[in-house]
Amino acid sequence: MTPDDTKVNAAETITGLEGRVLAARDIGGILFFDVLAQNRRVKLLCRRDETAAEAFARIRATKRNDYCRFAVRECAGELHIVDQSETLERTEGGTWPEERLQALRAYSLLLDRLRLRLGEHGFAEVRLPAIHPGAHKKEAFLTNFFGKSARLTTSNALYLNVYTAQLGRAYSLQRCFRAEPSKTNRHLAEFDMLEVAAVNETITSVMAALEGLIKDVVGDFARSEFASAMAIDAKAVTAAPFPVIDYRELAARYCFGGKGLGQREREIAERGPLFVVHFPRSLGSWMAKPVDGEHTLSFNLLLPGVGEAAEGNEKQTDMALLRQKLKRANIESQLGWYLRMMPYTNFSLSGFGLGVERLFMWLFGCTNIRQIHLFYRDMTFSETHPHDDGAVTTDITGITSINGITTCMEMNDDISEKHYSGNRLAQKHGCRDERKKD
Amino acid sequence: MTPDDTKVNAAETITGLEGRVLAARDIGGILFFDVLAQNRRVKLLCRRDETAAEAFARIRATKRNDYCRFAVRECAGELHIVDQSETLERTEGGTWPEERLQALRAYSLLLDRLRLRLGEHGFAEVRLPAIHPGAHKKEAFLTNFFGKSARLTTSNALYLNVYTAQLGRAYSLQRCFRAEPSKTNRHLAEFDMLEVAAVNETITSVMAALEGLIKDVVGDFARSEFASAMAIDAKAVTAAPFPVIDYRELAARYCFGGKGLGQREREIAERGPLFVVHFPRSLGSWMAKPVDGEHTLSFNLLLPGVGEAAEGNEKQTDMALLRQKLKRANIESQLGWYLRMMPYTNFSLSGFGLGVERLFMWLFGCTNIRQIHLFYRDMTFSETHPHDDGAVTTDITGITSINGITTCMEMNDDISEKHYSGNRLAQKHGCRDERKKD
Known part of the structure; x- marks a missing residue:
């Protein structure tokens, strides 16, 4: 199939797809993206040889955590980006890993x-x-x-x-x-x-x-x-x-x-x-x-x-x-x-x-129940933490960043080291280790 | 298939089924039952010509709202009761329609x-x-x-x-x-x-x-x-x-x-x-x-x-x-x-x-949102109604019987007659009409 064929077919099959870019990789002639769209992780790619130069440059400038609207075409089971419009203005930090x-x-x-x-x-x-x-x-x-x-x-x-x-x-x-x-x-x-x-x-x-x-x-x-x-x-x-x-x-x-x-x-x-x-x-x-x-x-x-x-x-x-x-x-x-x-x-x-949260902890090796819901209630309100005083970081990834440190200080944990397998889902992201060393 | 054949086959295929009898009909040689078992309505029958006389008499004595354990055999797509054990002692009234x-x-x-x-x-x-x-x-x-x-x-x-x-x-x-x-x-x-x-x-x-x-x-x-x-x-x-x-x-x-x-x-x-x-x-x-x-x-x-x-x-x-x-x-x-x-x-x-309750009201023509959950909260606690003073009827069917009358008296409803289609699911059972006549 030549690039020209593609363009002819595209007219019928292009659909819009919107979402947040979870990963972006550029290998020169092809750009690969993982996009969170409608709550699912979707793989997209963009080929230089089938995309208009101006569009390709715009798509290439797309970064992780950008929220974009893509024009997408299915092509032999893959989703090819044809064009990209509207990148939302992102506040400083703010998106979750x-x-x-x-x-x-x-x-x-x-x-x-x-x-x-x-x-x-x-x-x-x-x-x-x-x-x-x-x-x-x-x-x-x-x-x-x-x-x-x-x-x-x-x-x-x-x-x-x-x-x-x-x-x-x-x-x-x-x-x-x-x-x-x-x-x-x-x-x-x-x-x-x-x-x-x-x-x-x-x-x-x-x-x-x-x-x-x-x-x-x-x-x-x-x-x-x-x-x-x-x-x-x-x-x-x-x-x-x-x-x-x-x-x-x-x-x-x-x-x-x-x-x-x-x-x-x-x-x-x-x-x-x-x-x-x-x-x-x-x-x-x-x-x-x-x-x-x-x-x-x-x-x-x-x-x-x-x-x-x-x-x-x-x-x-x-x-x-x-x-x-x-x-x-x-x-x-x-x-x-x-x-x-x-x-x-x-x-x-x-x-x-x-x-249910405890079952989840076991399934995914969470070491802290506060990592599950962003808005949790312990003795405080997670979103208005008393230690917060406005100095909340903007990289809000749940406990780890909103009030991770203060919460960690409050921990009164009796679990010994060996019981932890590490939270494979949520803990990779800079949460201080709240485990007490025995 | 003769009764004797049936008895031979029965040994392999008899299973237990427990539940509340929702309906019982006796046409002489055959007894028909609707039983609520595992949250589903199941139809059972019992034939005199394939059941031991003593068991048949016991099964025939089963009434609506009894809670029974049946021995059941599948027979050409029908469920036949072979025997019945354990009828729970029912408190006076108490079961819902x-x-x-x-x-x-x-x-x-x-x-x-x-x-x-x-x-x-x-x-x-x-x-x-x-x-x-x-x-x-x-x-x-x-x-x-x-x-x-x-x-x-x-x-x-x-x-x-x-x-x-x-x-x-x-x-x-x-x-x-x-x-x-x-x-x-x-x-x-x-x-x-x-x-x-x-x-x-x-x-x-x-x-x-x-x-x-x-x-x-x-x-x-x-x-x-x-x-x-x-x-x-x-x-x-x-x-x-x-x-x-x-x-x-x-x-x-x-x-x-x-x-x-x-x-x-x-x-x-x-x-x-x-x-x-x-x-x-x-x-x-x-x-x-x-x-x-x-x-x-x-x-x-x-x-x-x-x-x-x-x-x-x-x-x-x-x-x-x-x-x-x-x-x-x-x-x-x-x-x-x-x-x-x-x-x-x-x-x-x-x-x-x-x-969600309001959507349900429309779907099933409920005239009172209190008919949906047995334990509702209006300005009172449904299970400990202030007008209750221990004289609760034992035929507890939700609002209709626990505190239907007091709740009806409290109603301040502005709906005119014509909007009602009648609650086809829950309202058939003796609830006083709480509609104000215009």
């Missing part, structure tokens, strides 16, 4: 896959309220609700249970809130919680369901454009069943004495995801069924480098027993609605809550 | 379809914070954020814009909050807002994108199991373009004088969905670009029987101009981050916010 965008797109895919896989297994998505009535001093974020006392949800499990008893299987993927003054690399004051519940499931079968969900998602990512950024060995994760360890065994080994796994979490799960089951009553949900006088039908899913990513249990559904419990705790007026709304009694109901 | 469950499943599908269609068009889902810094008296829900003044989001548009400028196309589907003391049938204090934004889109192209999205979703539902429950003529909606009316034309016709469409909204959109464009500056977002000295590049999408379901605009992206604006309003310290985080200047950026 490709890895940062890739992390955002990967998080979007993670949400999508979790929902898709749950849908395939007959779970309906329900929407649950963020504002809950009543408030205790210890609980998350007091809110004035039309003059009434309210708080932001720390878990929607009770609401989800009511829906689940009617629908059989239901889930919610919504924001949850924790007013814990935690300054670790794994806590946010506002995070995405996937809550799942099912009727006629036991703790064992719901653990299997969670394991299946995690493995499905790992498999999905291993087949996705994000495979090379994954920090885990997808084959190894999906090949073997997750080990199950009894809390009592760990308690004996580590001398917990009824306490949480705490700083041991990541040590325990060093080699791969695993379940810890049968937590003491004092640690588990008040709803969990007892397994003996002291322990409950509860579990945690631990992930390497992250620790606890999910917790779940088999719920008490003896309504008479629950009624007594609420009465003793003097919260019948606050939670009595729950018992009145449950249609069955003595049925098996199990579920779990999964922290 | 099928239409109520169907509405929940339809809402789940609506969320799914909106996300799917946006994904197909290259939009990435991002997650935006519910807690925003700063608070004005008028704004939604003051919240104590670790001792700092904060409020719950009424819109995440600014946050979304920052992501969009980097990704090109982005959306968020999250809970939004309005502390308006509204007692109409269309307002909730907590609702699902779909916020969508795109670079290089004008008000015209983003309106086309919204129209396309609505039509795609209408088409999806027309092909779904929920088609018969739809209150609209899907073919008519998708066949013709949505009309576009200029606000100035309506202002002249109705003598608005710079005010909102208010009670005229549903009159204006009586015949079908339509856009109203170019609202006065006083009504639109402060971010909207001007179209003349008085009006802005803004729009509302109105839906029959519902009124405003979405609003959008083409945003001001002249950063110098926005900086001046923030300075004049003395909110530079609160919103200055927005300007610092925008990577380009003078680029075209448009978007909209769509109320």
Whole structure:
């Protein structure tokens, strides 16, 4: 095909394509570009021998991070730039590196896959309220609700249970809130919680369901454009069943004495995801069924480098027993609605809550949960950081540049060096190492 | 096939199926059941001539709303019940009618379809914070954020814009909050807002994108199991373009004088969905670009029987101009981050916010937005209604039974009779008619 042929055909097939230049390479006669257009990375090239000289010069001047509108023609499976118009005026710095965008797109895919896989297994998505009535001093974020006392949800499990008893299987993927003054690399004051519940499931079968969900998602990512950024060995994760360890065994080994796994979490799960089951009553949900006088039908899913990513249990559904419990705790007026709304009694109901950001951390080796959303909430507002005082850098790549340094100073991280594989998606970009050396 | 043959085959192919009986019919020799299993309606039958007498008697005793475990065998495309074990003990009343469950499943599908269609068009889902810094008296829900003044989001548009400028196309589907003391049938204090934004889109192209999205979703539902429950003529909606009316034309016709469409909204959109464009500056977002000295590049999408379901605009992206604006309003310290985080200047950026519950109302002819989620928030908490005082009926079907009557008394609805087509999904079940007769 001669250049002249090309020009004749071009008239019919030229289309516009707009986006940000993620990479630009010039090998003389051919220019190569990677462009982020409509949320996808598109490869374009421009050949000197088929482009008008003036246009070629203009296209050659295009730099990384320019936002351009290209006239593009398909040619034997490749996209050739014919012309380029309108390069947006860029503020000083301001654009994010490709890895940062890739992390955002990967998080979007993670949400999508979790929902898709749950849908395939007959779970309906329900929407649950963020504002809950009543408030205790210890609980998350007091809110004035039309003059009434309210708080932001720390878990929607009770609401989800009511829906689940009617629908059989239901889930919610919504924001949850924790007013814990935690300054670790794994806590946010506002995070995405996937809550799942099912009727006629036991703790064992719901653990299997969670394991299946995690493995499905790992498999999905291993087949996705994000495979090379994954920090885990997808084959190894999906090949073997997750080990199950009894809390009592760990308690004996580590001398917990009824306490949480705490700083041991990541040590325990060093080699791969695993379940810890049968937590003491004092640690588990008040709803969990007892397994003996002291322990409950509860579990945690631990992930390497992250620790606890999910917790779940088999719920008490003896309504008479629950009624007594609420009465003793003097919260019948606050939670009595729950018992009145449950249609069955003595049925098996199990579920779990999964922290989506923590799952993401493990999948992509993030060392800091703040690297996922640009606008995160820890004890501060990420976009109006108190240390900010107007001196924000203009190269805004999330935590690394807006307030990376101040946040790093605040870190109170107990993770030892060896648990880190490095965040392959978002951490390449100058974030100070916030790890404490042991 | 003789009964004996059947019994021989059965051994290999019997599977368990659990769920709630939605319908039971007995025609003597054959029993028919509709069962809600894994969030799907499944048809089962039981033939006397192929079932043991004792089992048949047990199965025959099964009633609507029983929760059972069936042993089921596939037989020429039908599912035959072989045996039944474990009927859960049901509390008095307590189960919802099928239409109520169907509405929940339809809402789940609506969320799914909106996300799917946006994904197909290259939009990435991002997650935006519910807690925003700063608070004005008028704004939604003051919240104590670790001792700092904060409020719950009424819109995440600014946050979304920052992501969009980097990704090109982005959306968020999250809970939004309005502390308006509204007692109409269309307002909730907590609702699902779909916020969508795109670079290089004008008000015209983003309106086309919204129209396309609505039509795609209408088409999806027309092909779904929920088609018969739809209150609209899907073919008519998708066949013709949505009309576009200029606000100035309506202002002249109705003598608005710079005010909102208010009670005229549903009159204006009586015949079908339509856009109203170019609202006065006083009504639109402060971010909207001007179209003349008085009006802005803004729009509302109105839906029959519902009124405003979405609003959008083409945003001001002249950063110098926005900086001046923030300075004049003395909110530079609160919103200055927005300007610092925008990577380009003078680029075209448009978007909209769509109320998902309102879209649902139109699709299924809901007359009250409280019928969608069981746990809704108006000025009260639906599960702990102040008029409740423990005398809640046990037949809990959402608004209709928990607190239908009190809510109906609170209604301040300005909608005339003719706008109602009746909620085909959720309203059949004894809810008092909350419409005011004109």
